[in-house]
Amino acid sequence: MSAAVVDLSNKVVLVTGGARGLGAAVARAVVDGGGRVVVTDVLEEEGAATAGEFGGAARFVRHDVTAESDWQAALDFTGAEFGRIDGLVNNAGTSAGQLLEHETVEHFRQVVEINLVGVFIGMKTVIPAMRAGGGGSVVNxxxxxxxTGLALTAGYGASKWGVRGLSKIGAVELAEARIRVNSVHPGMTYTPMTAPVGIRTGEGNYPGAPMGRVGVP
Known part of the structure; x- marks a missing residue:
């Protein structure tokens, strides 16, 4: 069954971590809905290839979400290529399983920087442009x-709880500017980020979920 197509005609959306996995699926959904998309990622070859699949409706730019200068450059690039920005999907992220007592401070900080601080910088960067355009949508x-509390997710879980809270704060603060902010909370999904933990797609291969299967992008 194919996903329902949402009408995004004339909308311009920036998708971080868009080279593969969920990000690439989001980018495809934007284009399928009639929108234009800027795919960003640190994976340059894969990102450029993904954007290339969508023809003139897509562009790619290298983008480290932890760097303010990269965020501003990505926004400037979006404006130069498509003239506006209507949506931001903060999808870029990282994960690695480790018991809290064995987690290093260095790795914990790295995960939080990418998963949470990157979302904060992205929201902060696009707000003025969305205000000027009369509104917009941020999906984190x-x-x-x-x-919920999941074992082996010290940095990841903490950062994703933070994304949830930051989204709620943004939704309250930005409603008057007609900027909607929502967070999405996928369960286990088969992507290049999660594949190394040994999950498999298909019925019955993930008994930890009620339907016994993982999601796909």
Missing amino acids: ISSAAGL
């Missing part, structure tokens, strides 16, 4: 790990 990709 959190996780089921941002709704």
Whole structure:
């Protein structure tokens, strides 16, 4: 069954971590809905290839979400290529399983920088442009790990709880500017980020979920 197509005619959306996995699926959904998309990622070859699949409706720019200068450059690039920005999908993220007592401070900080601080910088960067355009939509990709306590997710879980809270704050603060902010909380989904933990797609291969299967992008 194919996903329902949402009408995004004439909308311009920036998708971080868009080279593969969920980000690439989001980018495809934007184009399928009639919109234009700027795919950003640190994976330059994969990102450029993904954007290339969508023809003139897509562009790619290298983008480290932890760097303010990269965020401003990505926004400037979006404006130069498509003239506006209507949506931001903060999808870029990282994860690695480790018991809290064995987690290093260095790795914990790295995960939080990418998963949470990157979302904060992105929201902060696009707000003025969305205000000037009369509104917009920010979708922050959190996780089921941002709704409950899951073992082996010290940095990841903490950052995704933070994304959930930051989204709520943004929704309240930006409503008057007609900027909607939402967080999305996927369960286990088969992507290049999660594949190394050994999950498999298909019925019955993930008994930890009620339907016994993982999601796909």
